[in-house]
Amino acid sequence: MSHDTGRTRSARAEGRFSLGERLSPRTSFLLRRLGRLAASVCVVVLASFFLIHLVPGDPVRAALGPSASPELVAATQASLGLDKPILQQFVDYLGGLLTGDLGTSIQSHRPVAQTIAERFPATLLLAVAAFAVAIAGALPIGLGMAISSRGGRRRGLDAALSSLLGVLIAIPGFLLAVGFIALFSVQLGLLPAAGWGTIRSGILPVLALALGPMAYLARIVQVEMITVLGTTYMTTARAKRLPSRLVYFRHALPNIVTATLTVGGLILSGLTAATVLVETVFAIPGLGTTMVAAVSTKDYPMVQGVVLVYALIVLGVNLVVDLILITIDPRSSITEG
Amino acid sequence: MATTKHSRLRSPAGIAATLGAIALLLISVFASFIWGDAAGQTSVTDRLAPSSWDAPFGTDQLGRDVFARVMVATQLSMMLTLGATAISVVGGLILGLIATVLPRHPRRLVTGLIDILLAFPWLLLVLFFSVIWGASAMGAMLAIGFAGVPSLARLVYNLASSVSGRDFVRAARVVGVGPFGILARHVMPNIAGPLLVNTAATASVTLLSFAGLSFLGLGVQAPEYDWGRLLQEGILRIYVNPMSAIGPGLAIVIAGLIFTLASEALAIGSGEGVRATRALAAASVTGRRRAVDRGPAVPLQQTDASSDTIAEVRGLRVAFPDGEGGTVERVHGVDLTIAPGEVVGIVGESGSGKSLTAMALAGLLESPAEVQVTRHHFDGIDMSSTLSREEQSRLGVELAMVFQDPLTSLNPALTVGRQLTEVPEVHLGMNSRDSRERASAALASVHIPEPGRRLRQYPHEFSGGMRQRAMIAMGLTARPRLLIADEPTTALDVTVQRQVISVLKEAQRATGAAIVFISHDIALVSAICDRVVVMNGGEVVEVVSAERIREEATHPYTRALIACLPDMTSDRSVPLPTIGTTNITLPEEVVQ
Numbered sequence: 001m002s003h004d005t006g007r008t009r010s011a012r013a014e015g016r017f018s019l020g021e022r023l024s025p026r027t028s029f030l031l032r033r034l035g036r037l038a039a040s041v042c043v044v045v046l047a048s049f050f051l052i053h054l055v056p057g058d059p060v061r062a063a064l065g066p067s068a069s070p071e072l073v074a075a076t077q078a079s080l081g082l083d084k085p086i087l088q089q090f091v092d093y094l095g096g097l098l099t100g101d102l103g104t105s106i107q108s109h110r111p112v113a114q115t116i117a118e119r120f121p122a123t124l125l126l127a128v129a130a131f132a133v134a135i136a137g138a139l140p141i142g143l144g145m146a147i148s149s150r151g152g153r154r155r156g157l158d159a160a161l162s163s164l165l166g167v168l169i170a171i172p173g174f175l176l177a178v179g180f181i182a183l184f185s186v187q188l189g190l191l192p193a194a195g196w197g198t199i200r201s202g203i204l205p206v207l208a209l210a211l212g213p214m215a216y217l218a219r220i221v222q223v224e225m226i227t228v229l230g231t232t233y234m235t236t237a238r239a240k241r242l243p244s245r246l247v248y249f250r251h252a253l254p255n256i257v258t259a260t261l262t263v264g265g266l267i268l269s270g271l272t273a274a275t276v277l278v279e280t281v282f283a284i285p286g287l288g289t290t291m292v293a294a295v296s297t298k299d300y301p302m303v304q305g306v307v308l309v310y311a312l313i314v315l316g317v318n319l320v321v322d323l324i325l326i327t328i329d330p331r332s333s334i335t336e337g
Numbered sequence: 338m339a340t341t342k343h344s345r346l347r348s349p350a351g352i353a354a355t356l357g358a359i360a361l362l363l364i365s366v367f368a369s370f371i372w373g374d375a376a377g378q379t380s381v382t383d384r385l386a387p388s389s390w391d392a393p394f395g396t397d398q399l400g401r402d403v404f405a406r407v408m409v410a411t412q413l414s415m416m417l418t419l420g421a422t423a424i425s426v427v428g429g430l431i432l433g434l435i436a437t438v439l440p441r442h443p444r445r446l447v448t449g450l451i452d453i454l455l456a457f458p459w460l461l462l463v464l465f466f467s468v469i470w471g472a473s474a475m476g477a478m479l480a481i482g483f484a485g486v487p488s489l490a491r492l493v494y495n496l497a498s499s500v501s502g503r504d505f506v507r508a509a510r511v512v513g514v515g516p517f518g519i520l521a522r523h524v525m526p527n528i529a530g531p532l533l534v535n536t537a538a539t540a541s542v543t544l545l546s547f548a549g550l551s552f553l554g555l556g557v558q559a560p561e562y563d564w565g566r567l568l569q570e571g572i573l574r575i576y577v578n579p580m581s582a583i584g585p586g587l588a589i590v591i592a593g594l595i596f597t598l599a600s601e602a603l604a605i606g607s608g609e610g611v612r613a614t615r616a617l618a619a620a621s622v623t624g625r626r627r628a629v630d631r632g633p634a635v636p637l638q639q640t641d642a643s644s645d646t647i648a649e650v651r652g653l654r655v656a657f658p659d660g661e662g663g664t665v666e667r668v669h670g671v672d673l674t675i676a677p678g679e680v681v682g683i684v685g686e687s688g689s690g691k692s693l694t695a696m697a698l699a700g701l702l703e704s705p706a707e708v709q710v711t712r713h714h715f716d717g718i719d720m721s722s723t724l725s726r727e728e729q730s731r732l733g734v735e736l737a738m739v740f741q742d743p744l745t746s747l748n749p750a751l752t753v754g755r756q757l758t759e760v761p762e763v764h765l766g767m768n769s770r771d772s773r774e775r776a777s778a779a780l781a782s783v784h785i786p787e788p789g790r791r792l793r794q795y796p797h798e799f800s801g802g803m804r805q806r807a808m809i810a811m812g813l814t815a816r817p818r819l820l821i822a823d824e825p826t827t828a829l830d831v832t833v834q835r836q837v838i839s840v841l842k843e844a845q846r847a848t849g850a851a852i853v854f855i856s857h858d859i860a861l862v863s864a865i866c867d868r869v870v871v872m873n874g875g876e877v878v879e880v881v882s883a884e885r886i887r888e889e890a891t892h893p894y895t896r897a898l899i900a901c902l903p904d905m906t907s908d909r910s911v912p913l914p915t916i917g918t919t920n921i922t923l924p925e926e927v928v929q
Contacts, residue, residue, distance in 0.1 A: 193575070273460035292554070
């Protein structure tokens with residue numbers, strides 16, 4: 001079939017010939033997408049299960065330290081099921097996952113799932129708030145830059161803003177966080193340098209997380225918008241002498257949604273991982289600080305559980321983005337023509 | 338950086354990256370000789386000193402100079418960064434190239450796995466691997482290096498498979514070069530450039546990941562220290578001495594920016610071809626430029642009285658910036674007058690300025706185009722002034738456009754109905770039901786069956802010819818007085834061309850609108866137009882009546898265009914004549 005724009009999404013290109021002969025494009029896309037999700041979940045579960053087996057040497061001895069008695073080591077191995085055959089271990093692990101049992105922490109002897117449930121909300125709130133700030137900032141900045149500089153106008157302003165965005169993209173969130181603490185907490189004494197639970201204590205972590213992705217997304221929006229403004233269909237819209245509001249919001253905006261959402265999804269999953277560092281800077285009791293503590297103390301069941309949760313969040317975000325995309329943009333399921 | 342070309346280094350990014358890389362190298366090599374003592378010297382009396390001239394970043398809890406420690410840490414930070422980058426690049430090359438030479442099914446397994454891994458943020462992979470290899474400098478280097486493998490493997494695979502599909506590689510395969518010979522001799526040299534750019538970008542990310550991992554306490558362990566480790570120590574004292582945290586942070590940011598700039602400078606290098614071509618194109622345009630004080634090339638008979646003109650432009654000049662501060666004029670003082678209901682053809686080769694003239698006539702040229710006119714009217718509206726809201730509305734209703742490529746002239750994100758009901762709704766104040774009826778009637782009038790259903794579809798569900806007819810219908814939803822069709826049939830095949838032309842003619846008969854029909858096809862234009870305007874090199878060279886164009890055309894360029902047309906009596910053993918690239922000078926006596 002003939003195809004108009006060049007906005008093909010390479011991620012969709014796989015598996016194009018196998019299905020779709022008899023199915024509608026959307027159904028076959030959904031089937032392919034769910035197939036990939038299933039494969040990804042398998043990889044994630046396998047990776048999380050084998051994590052403890054990939055550690056060189058005896059993980060239990062490493063976790064308990066050289067001073068632990070052999071009896072304690074043997075007892076811990078037995079409680080983790082590490083003395084059983086590996087297949088039996090895997091079956092038990094899967095069974096545990098299905099019932100929501102992620103094992104018991106070597107260090108705290110509490111269920112891993114319980115700790116994760118306590119720590120998860122802070123991380124979720126942090127990531128979602130930062131994502132909202134990034135989107136809310138990136139759209140007006142990117143659109144404004146593209147519209148105000150179209151056709152080579154306001155070159156100086158455009159170059160200055162572009163450099164500023166470039167610098168913001170290059171500075172990782174945890175370094176911004178350090179700078180913010182030095183400026184707003186130490187020098188000005190405006191906001192707390194650590195802690196969690198109040199709006200004031202949340203401002204710096206959210207900003208530190210959000211600014212880099214915001215700058216990146218703003219640049220994507222700007223580039224996409226410049227491309228869209230140069231298309232013939234935008235000339236068609238201008239030829240109709242529509243008010244600027246309609247030209248930009250009805251005709252241009254829908255055409256940048258696909259790219260913006262795709263990048264937005266990548267940003268949201270990237271933010272999930274970036275919270276680890278920012279939580280550590282601000283001593284926020286989230287999944288990230290839990291993960292870092294567990295890695296440092298070699299609390300392998302805890303690490304397995306947290307890694308699994310992070311990975312499933314990323315897969316979930318990617319799936320939701322793809323489902324939104326095919327709902328609002330029917331062409332994204334039929335890229336190959 | 339030593340391997341890059343001189344010209345790449347001359348860009349600002351290239352200069353900054355080169356200087357920065359030299360500085361990093363010098364500091365890495367010599368810092369331990371210069372600052373080594375100060376970095377290790379403990380002093381109880383100087384504990385936790387704030388920043389001063391002697392110690393710009395203050396001292397730590399053992400009285401050691403933090404600035405000296407940041408300088409000395411450069412070496413370890415750089416070595417670990419380069420080590421991890423090397424692991425990523427080598428691993429990515431091996432995995433990517435193996436995937437390229439594998440048979441189909443194992444290849445899809447490998448690329449599928451790479452894609453799954455790519456879905457996860459790099460930091461998550463780093464943390465996963467660092468659990469396995471433990472919290473140490475070596476463990477962190479392996480973890481960061483391996484976490485970077487999937488993205489580079491994907492890049493190498495994409496580059497290599499695009500190269501290995503090209504003709505010269507197929508030819509090599511035919512003459513019996515084995516898969517590894519092809520990789521070494523044909524694929525590698527062709528993917529080296531993009532790979533270099535991405536290696537520099539990877540180094541930047543690697544550096545930041547290392548800083549992050551050491552900062553988390555999962556990288557370099559005491560007594561060794563890199564920038565991330567110093568940052569971790571510094572943030573504990575941030576209330577006592579902020580510089581002890583900001584100092585290492587600055588070092589990380591600056592080094593990261595140097596790698597990013599290097600990557601951008603390398604990427605700019607590959608864009609040089611574009612700039613050179615643009616300069617050439619500009620030169621060729623200037624070379625063809627004529628003396629512009631000649632005045633109007635063709636005096637026109639029409640009067641200014643608005644009663645017998647629907648649109649008029651006089652002394653039209655269109656120029657573009659040439660990228661070096663000057664401008665290049667592409668249309669040199671064109672006069673054009675359209676009478677109500679008249680069908681005017683504009684012919685000329687590519688670059689003759691015919692489309693620019695039409696766009697300027699419609700008032701649709703925007704910056705960077707610079708438009709000058711001595712007079713520009715459309716149906717009583719002075720187009721050279723700022724238009725009022727009401728005048729804009731009248732233009733939207735009375736002036737319609739059809740463009741060359743029907744695949745790009747309709748908005749792909751909006752239904753055809755949305756795009757056809759807009760003018761009635763916005764400019765004619767119709768409600769949505771009436772404007773929908775109107776749009777449906779317009780689609781029916783251009784012979785699109787089932788207009789009601791078609792209105793709910795998106796442009797990609799229309800064929801090319803249907804989209805072009807939908808564009809015409811878009812003009813018919815209002816009260817068109819002038820329809821400007823810019824090469825409306827060039828992108829279509831011959832049978833579809835005929836449909837579109839007949840729809841255009843019907844539309845003209847039904848509405849009485851004037852048409853400006855732009856084409857390079859003089860036969861087509863003389864068949865459907867009343868009057869033909871011939872353009873060459875940004876000027877109107879001749880205006881003739883379409884009926885008698887073969888007899889009356891006097892200008893050599895017009896005669897040359899006509900001579901190119903084959904007819905039933907053409908001698909098929911002789912090649913058709915071509916129009917030379919030399920300037921066709923304008924004889925003084927050419928008058929309509």
